[in-house]
Amino acid sequence: MSFVTLQHVSHAFFNKKELTEVLEDITLSVEDGEFVSFIGPSGCGKTTLLSLISGLLTPLEGEIHFTTNTKNIGYMLQQDYLFPWKTIEQNILLGLKVTKTLDEDTKKKALTLLEKVGLAHVQHAYPRQLSGGMRQRVALVRTLATNPGLLLLDEPFSALDYQNKLKLEDLVSVLLKQYNKTSILVTHDIEEAIAMSHRIFLFGGKPGKLIQTFIVPTDIQQLTPFEARRHPTFSLLFEEIWKEMEQLERT
Numbered sequence: 001m002s003f004v005t006l007q008h009v010s011h012a013f014f015n016k017k018e019l020t021e022v023l024e025d026i027t028l029s030v031e032d033g034e035f036v037s038f039i040g041p042s043g044c045g046k047t048t049l050l051s052l053i054s055g056l057l058t059p060l061e062g063e064i065h066f067t068t069n070t071k072n073i074g075y076m077l078q079q080d081y082l083f084p085w086k087t088i089e090q091n092i093l094l095g096l097k098v099t100k101t102l103d104e105d106t107k108k109k110a111l112t113l114l115e116k117v118g119l120a121h122v123q124h125a126y127p128r129q130l131s132g133g134m135r136q137r138v139a140l141v142r143t144l145a146t147n148p149g150l151l152l153l154d155e156p157f158s159a160l161d162y163q164n165k166l167k168l169e170d171l172v173s174v175l176l177k178q179y180n181k182t183s184i185l186v187t188h189d190i191e192e193a194i195a196m197s198h199r200i201f202l203f204g205g206k207p208g209k210l211i212q213t214f215i216v217p218t219d220i221q222q223l224t225p226f227e228a229r230r231h232p233t234f235s236l237l238f239e240e241i242w243k244e245m246e247q248l249e250r251t
């Protein structure tokens with residue numbers, strides 16, 4: 001069953017009194033429990049599409065339908081946006097206060113999540129005492145603790161060094177599978193998209209259009225992102241997408 005469906009969605013921004021089209025006629029759907037990635041050259045409208053799906057923006061044309069009545073959408077971004085003067089626990093609970101009434105059970109679940117990402121020991125520390133990778137793990141906990149129906153991940157790994165990025169990818173992937181979350185990842189990184197996704201939507205052009213959809217083979221999907229990169233067919237799909245991207249970047 002599809003979780004969210006976009007039909008003929010187009011969008012434009014006013015720039016210096018001129019209407020600039022940024023997305024044109026996007027039709028796609030994301031299935032319940034599916035992990036998809038949006039990739040494509042810079043400026044083709046990927047982040048705008050996330051904002052349209054989250055309801056921050058309203059499409060100029062076309063329709064976006066959710067099959068469930070969830071309005072709780074979680075965001076994980078490149079920056080962690082933790083409050084520096086609050087402890088890790090306070091940061092997580094603050095996220096919860098915004099979306100839910102904070103009862104003991106919800107609080108306990110949030111702290112269990114902190115344990116799951118290996119950060120129970122920093123519960124009372126401040127963000128400045130943590131590394132970038134640890135702070136992103138806190139941001140992940142803060143997002144998941146609100147039990148979002150849909151997770152929107154906008155370049156959440158891109159500020160991390162390679163090793164931390166791989167570790168966080170595995171963690172995100174395991175947790176999202178465990179909680180059966182529907183997720184959309186925006187990334188510039190083709191490897192990351194293949195390693196994490198069921199399907200990859202490639203956008204390109206100005207205004208941005210959906211150029212091609214790639215299905216990640218099931219045997220790759222079943223692996224962790226770290227293992228997926230070592231699968232024999234991984235590089236074949238990588239090359240296929242790479243060539244398409246190169247062509248789009250040239251046009």
Ligand SMILES: Nc1ncnc2c1ncn2[C@@H]1O[C@H](COP(=O)(O)OP(=O)(O)OP(=O)(O)O)[C@@H](O)[C@H]1O
Nearest residue numbers: 013014015022040041042043044045046047048049
């Ligand atoms: N609020 C806004 N007002 C005017 N123009 C905007 C606004 N937000 C985005 N744009 C323009 O819309 C186009 C698409 O931007 P968007 O950030 O969605 O692309 P993107 O594919 O996510 O890019 P990147 O990969 O570089 O993050 C760009 O040309 C951008 O300058």
